[in-house]
Amino acid sequence: ELKVEQNPLFLSMQEGKNYTIYCNYSTTSDRLYWYRQDPGKSLESLFVLLSNGAVKQEGRLMASLDTKARLSTLHITAAVHDLSATYFCAVETLKHTGANSKLTFGKGITLSVRP
Amino acid sequence: DGGITQSPKYLFRKEGQNVTLSCEQNLNHDAMYWYRQDPGQGLRLIYYSQIVNDFQKGDIAEGYSVSREKKESFPLTVTSAQKNPTAFYLCASTATSGRGNEQFFGPGTRLTVL
Numbered sequence: 001e002l003k004v005e006q007n008p009l010f011l012s013m014q015e016g017k018n019y020t021i022y023c024n025y026s027t028t029s030d031r032l033y034w035y036r037q038d039p040g041k042s043l044e045s046l047f048v049l050l051s052n053g054a055v056k057q058e059g060r061l062m063a064s065l066d067t068k069a070r071l072s073t074l075h076i077t078a079a080v081h082d083l084s085a086t087y088f089c090a091v092e093t094l095k096h097t098g099a100n101s102k103l104t105f106g107k108g109i110t111l112s113v114r115p
Numbered sequence: 116d117g118g119i120t121q122s123p124k125y126l127f128r129k130e131g132q133n134v135t136l137s138c139e140q141n142l143n144h145d146a147m148y149w150y151r152q153d154p155g156q157g158l159r160l161i162y163y164s165q166i167v168n169d170f171q172k173g174d175i176a177e178g179y180s181v182s183r184e185k186k187e188s189f190p191l192t193v194t195s196a197q198k199n200p201t202a203f204y205l206c207a208s209t210a211t212s213g214r215g216n217e218q219f220f221g222p223g224t225r226l227t228v229l
Contacts, residue, residue: 004157031215042205043158043220050215088157092216101146101165101209101216102173105157 002027004091006106013079013113021109023072023089030067031092033103034074036085043088047074079113086110117142119221121206126226128193128200136191136224138206145210147189148218151175152203161204164189193226201228 003026013019023032034047047056049065049072056063060083062075072089090103119140128134138147146165150158160173164183178197183189189208193200203225207218 033215033217035220042222043207045217045219048214048217090158090218101211102148102160102163103216103218105150105159107155107157 002029002091002093002104004089004104004106006087006089006109008109009107010110011112013076013083013111015080015113015115016078019076019079019111021074021076021087021111023074023091023106025070025091025104027093028067028070029091029093030065031094032065032072033090033092034063034072035088035090037088037108038085046087076111079111081113081115084111084113119206119208119219121204121221121224123224124222126224128226128228130228131195133192133194134226136193136204136206136226138189138191138221139187140189140206140208140221141187142208142210142219143186144208144219145186146208146216147183148207148209149173149179149181149189149191150205150207152205152223158205161191200226202226 005024032049035043047063052067054065060077065072086108088108090105122137148163149161162181164170180192205223206221209216209218
């Protein structure tokens, strides 16, 4: 059974500083997705990582994937209040190529940026 | 505008009643998914469907049922057999593309059992 772990589960960040959060998973997969959720809202797609060594950047966020270590990192540069939200990673499992694909989500990391 | 709609946004149910949550998409996506989210938790997969008239159980299917009679629609019924149905329910859809099987989510339905 695939397990997806995120840590820490809560992170208080100071504005302007850099931080890294982690997503570990337990079985082989080379597809990982990051989502953002604001309180009371749905999930918004942030990054799609489809191969070992994939790196994607959007604004102050940069995500990377190391499939050999079964690890994805989300790096935050110079945190700002707008980044306060819960961030989920999700790992894709495929029984057959293109079929029966499903995502297993971590519990999420809640980020809070303070002045 | 293309997207996923869920209705209602809020739903209150008495114990012992079945309720059906609606999910519609006009993205022409083949696959659709239902998730449940509890406070402070991640998403757990209830049911998913890759094609019309076919669906598979997810990790927590007990007490739920679905149908997929049309490509655009994937309603979820929460039955009285579901012991603890109060939760936030999210529907998603995906189409295999250059972005893998990236899932797009609807706005959610918050179900409360009174």
